[in-house]
Amino acid sequence: MTQPSPAAEPRHTADTTTSNALNQLHARAEKAEAERDAYRDAWHSAKDRARKAHTALAALHEGEQPRDDERIVPTPGQWIWQWNRATPEQRLEFAARLISGSERADRCVLEHHPAQIEQLKDRAAQAEAAIDRVRTYAADLDRAGWTQAAIARRIRAALDEPHNQPATTGHDYLSTGCLHGRHDYCNNTRGIAGPKTPAQCKFCAAQCVCHCHSERPHPDGEQPAASARPVHPDGTPYRYSEIAAEGWEHCDGCGQWGRGWTSASPHDCPNPPKAATEE
Known part of the structure; x- marks a missing residue:
């Protein structure tokens, strides 16, 4: 019995080798085209996103105005400029201040x-x-x-006067001398009964309110006599405190003022006053 001969193996010719290589090349080309299309789509997508981002960034900075001086209240444009350049911590601080200010404003409106x-x-x-x-x-x-x-x-x-300023005296004091027009007697450091404090109440130290103790003119237009007080070289009258401090004395007889009158060197008055028992 004749044995079957084994199947003959296909033989590769130049045509079959070329065909396989071409198929592989076509497959690689198709894959490359697919990758190219994918890259192109990704590039267009990235370009579109970049365009949108640029537009959004331009809108974010629209209306900005640089702020050079922090001491001046910013304009709306300067406020936006500062906000866009603030750190996250600074933005949180700004937001907290805005919320607090808004709450105060709401209370002001609600409470009129x-x-x-x-x-x-x-x-x-x-x-x-x-x-x-x-x-x-x-x-x-x-x-x-x-x-x-x-x-x-x-x-x-x-x-x-301040509301908590205590009163220096309980009454307004007008000396008897000034009441009767004897301003020189009130301003003198000596009275009929002896030494005295000029222009001051003997009981509570209230100051005499007569016009002759200040530069204020008399309310009725009357001016004190020329001998009411000694005068400075510039012609301004002495104040009663100056009269007391510098030891001025007044003679009721002749109306003259002087200092240094003592028992050893008395004032020679051409018209000595008469003695009296009451002021």
Whole structure:
């Protein structure tokens, strides 16, 4: 029996080798084209995202104005410029301040703070007008006589002195000498009964309120006599404190002022005053 011959193996010719190589090349080309298309799509997508990002960034910086001086309240454009360049920590701080300010503004609106401020301004204006009227009234009292002038001084003290300022005396003192026009006697350091403190109450040290102890003219236009006080070389009268400090004395007989009068070297008065038992 004849044995079958083994199947003959295919024989590769030049044509079959070339065909396989071409198929492989086509497959590689198709893969390369697919990769190229994928890269191209990715590039276009990245380019589109970059364009959108550039547009968004431009919108973010739109309206900005550089801020050079931190001491000046920023404009809206300067505020945006500063916000866009702030660190995350600075932005959180800005946001906290904005929220706090917004809460305060809400409370002001709800509690009608603007209206209350206007009411306080109106009340302050009314109070100032009332004070001006009181000062005008005090000035009128000043010209109405000594009793009314004393009331005027109390009114002005109540208006001008601090509320916690204690009163230096309980009454307005007008010496008997000034009351009777003897301003020289009130200013003198010696009285009929002996040494005395010029222009001061002997019981409570209240100062005499007569016009002759200050540069303020008499309310009724009357001026003290020329001998009421000694005068400085420039012609300004001495104050009572200066008279007491420098040891000035006044002669009631001739109306002269002098210093250094003693029993050993007395003042030679051409018209000595008569003795009296009462001031």
